[in-house]
Amino acid sequence: MLTHLLRLALLTLSLLLPSQIARAQDAAVDIPAQIAAMGEASLKELTQIVVELASTGDNGVVPVLTALADGNLYLDEASGRVVIQNGSTITDPLTGEAVDLGAEADLSRIRVNNGLRRDISAALSGMTLMSDNPATRLAAAQGFLSKPDAANLPLLDEAIAAETDANVRGAMQAARAVTILTSEDASIEDKNAAVPQVVAGAGRNAITILTGALADAPDEVKPTIEAAIAGLEQGRAVWGALQNVWFGVSLGSVLLLAAIGLAITFGVMGVINMAHGEMVMLGAYTTFLVQLVIRQNFPGLLDYSLLIALPVAFLVTGAIGVGIERGIIRWLYGRPLETLLATWGLSLILQQTVRSIFGPTNQMVIAPTWMSGSTDFFGLAITYNRFWIVIFALIVFFMLLLILNRTPLGLQMRAVTQNRRMASAMGIRTPFVDAMTFGLGSGIAGLAGVALTQIDNISPNLGQNYIIDSFMVVVFGGVGNLWGTFVGALTLGVANKFLEPYAGAVLGKILILVLIILFIQRRPRGLFALKGRAIEQ
């Protein structure tokens, strides 16, 4: 125990100090000498040297051993030096520096056989098990886990005793348990005891490992393993469900973003805006343009281009929305079906305009570094772009609630929706409020477009893919109710992802549409329908 601690301390030191100094303090084995001896050593001697080198526990010897096992370790017959040759580069086995052997170099490979390779491999596993980097140790433990060998048991025991990281120790214990489970010598009791350890430490591979072990296990152990597998499968189902919930929430947040602007124009104003999808599309193209400008002029800001695009997209699409309201929609109030047709026409024009300018092909928006990659959250794979979109959707939603409920504009908007004539009589400029409401709805569609650049292709048809879904969300959630939209979007998102594994993506979508159609039959005014006499009339 004490020696291990000491060795650990030394290893830590060796990280801080130049390796030569560290090595000098470990007088037991002269590493450079041993390496130099490898050149002329017989197979038997080589085995001896490998064991000695490994016993130093020094990370510095890992490259030599790896190279030896891979057949990359050479002896320069001319100078007598042992070197590593990798392709055309020749390096020193200890320092890793490039070596110039001159023109008279005469390299011959240091031969190994399979037996030696196995020894090296075991030695290396032992080395990495003792590595000072937890990630390396974890990898080593997982290596043992997948290739259990009873010969490694002492090594594992030693490593477990020295391990400080609970996570790594768990993996090591699992590896040990698997080794016991698969070894022929271990007693039934030990094997039975090992099963729960595998379950505890092997993570997602536990089922595979146990299933593999089941075939060769003695009959007495089989029930234990079977019970453990059943338990794990249940757990896996739960995790699978949770993963689906996450995917669903992620899809739901996209739907929420796309639908929330619609909830304002359709829900609050009673205007059917079929060009809403095109507002989303324009938001996406604005993002593309913003990034283009930034890349050409301010490359340093590239990582923030999405953040910069947010206000730009909001203003651009918002302004277009105001234009649409003033130019077309205000002439059509009270005629929702006509509004639908006119805005559909508008959507055709907007699509074709974008197609003429940017071409029909997909454009790319590069993800900023903080949005790429993924993280593992208790076994759930969460990609950062999805994560940020969920957060963004929530922010937009609550901002909108805030605007509607806490600002003068929101108050005026609600007043106009409830009683236009009265609001007008009280001095509210209803045309202005109409334009602002529509602009707000369109601006939010633009924000949705910015977010969508991260998960979808930017093409002139982008909006088309979302318009029907968005309408479904608003209708399902109940018109005129933002919370309804919120619940509607998440419900549809999650439902979609739960149906997908059983029905496939397309059929799942069809099922959802059919379910919504049936749902509207039941509750023609949606989930969160307003009640009261106002509706009755």
Added chain:
Amino acid sequence: MLTQALFRALDKKAVWVIGIFLAVAVLVPMANLLIPPGQFGHVPTYLVSLLGKYLSYAILALALDLVWGYCGILSLGHSAFFALGGYAMGMYLMRQIGTRGVYGNPTLPDFMVFLNWKELPWYWLGFDNFWFAMAMVVVVPGLLAFIFGFFAFRSRVTGVYLSIITQAMTFALLLAFFRNDMGFGGNNGLTDFKDILGAPVQAQSTRVILFAATAIALALSVLVCSMIVNSKLGKVMVAVRDAESRTRFIGYRVEYVKLFAFTVSAIMAGIAGALYVPQVGIINPGEFEPGNSIEVVIWTAVGGRGTLIGPIIGAIVVNLGKSWFTSALPEFWLFALGALFIFVTLFLPKGIVGLWKQLFGIRRKKAEEPALPTPAQSVDIERGEDSATFDNPQIRPAE
């Protein structure tokens, strides 16, 4: 009873329209077959088929007009009925290919052989029989419309809500028909037709006969629609359009009135689709595109809804325009179509027919014809008893 209804249907306007299309059914084929190519008045065969296509669109537009113009139901899913009728016809034509397919399988269409299917799915059975297929042209769209309408109208789904769920319906069908395992040829649809009733589809004589059949079908559709709209039921339909709940309070079952109109209309659309497919030689899931349905709406609006001739004029004029644009200025067609949508809704709510009446003011003054809900009425809507169909609940004050 029926004779009286027929007599009523044949008012002066309807007689003219029916007469024109019956004449077209005879004259165009004659101009194709009797006048030699190159001589004045000859109609080339490709043009015959093109006109036939327009006329099948005209039937579709008329079908939509029956529900929208007369009954106030804006269906954004009518191309689904059209496509279903087309698929029924396409399935018959596929079965007629027989061993002449690429794989030479006597029963299975090529795409099924390609997918390694061993036998015909049950829903393809019987389609080798022409009359069975023709029955399906009517039954499938009719049944879908009946079931869909039954649920929708019974639950009083109206106005834009209905429009949106009809759109969802056609979108769901679009997705479904794109799937290979649905057994309708997936993405590629049904094509490479050979024979119809033993006559080669591509032959000049077949094309001419198909055209004549389409023109006659259009004339019959006008007759049927005229019969409906001139009956008391037709008046009730208009009453439903203008004041739905008032119609209920005098004892009419609005949901049945709508269901009748919707189903008849879907059947007409299905027949239009069945006539369309052999003339264009292909049916694929693209026909289910929600955009197509909305385009039909604009044909009807351009011509003038709530009239029998309007949708026919609209369908022909807009499609002539489309043909011209797509060959001359393909880039600009969508601009033109989009602008048309906006222009018609803003400036021409009664369409070409309305404009004509306005310009050549026949008999009555314009003010006396409040046939369509106009903005003037929207003021009433805010207060009215009958407008629950129209606008958003929040807009209306609670007294």
Added chain:
Amino acid sequence: MSKAQDTMLYLNGVSVAFDGFKAINNLSIIVRPTEMLAIIGPNGAGKTTMMDIITGKTRPDAGEVMFDGRTDLTKLDEAAIANLGIGRKFQKPTVFESHTVWDNLEMALKKPRGIFAALFYTASDEDVTRITEILETVRLLHRKDEFAANLSHGQKQWLEIGMLLAQDPKLLLVDEPVAGMTDSETEETAKLLREIAKTRSVVVVEHDMSFVRELGSRVVCLAEGAVLAEGSLDQVSANPVVIERYLGR
């Protein structure tokens, strides 16, 4: 149940609430055959909601609504109730504006309401006579071929009453029939309603006190969804609560 016998309309303990607001609160009203009943009350008293309940537009949360002593109206929809013989005239005249006056009446005429019956309907001589008769009663014969949209407000009111007559109902619900009418028209309407009430039951909702006086019927005053006072107009208008809550001092 027995109480409902010999009544045309029987409302007992009817309540309905919208989002917690009790529009109708334990309302009980009886209308006997060939009786006229006038209902007065301030805005929001629940008069229109009461009509909505009777005609099937709104379902009550609680209470009995019986028609003709035996039919439970709460289980039927608007069309079924209309076909039982309950006609309703709305507060705002709603006629079918894109139809002619004649067609409005033809549609309302008591005839089978089925789809195919309507599709193959042809007016018999009898129907023509009946419609002409009604047109004379409501003084619109000279405008029978005009679109209803072109009628004046008063004429629309009369056309709607004509449509009610064409329906041949046993019970008429008439909501503010004289709003927007001249004095002489009001007088004529009162006369017409009194005439109708000889053979049918009529419920009239009205604000115009002089009109109610002319009707000379039993009066019920509603307030906050319940009956405030009941009796002759003089009795009701002498009631101190009614004066306080509705008529004003």
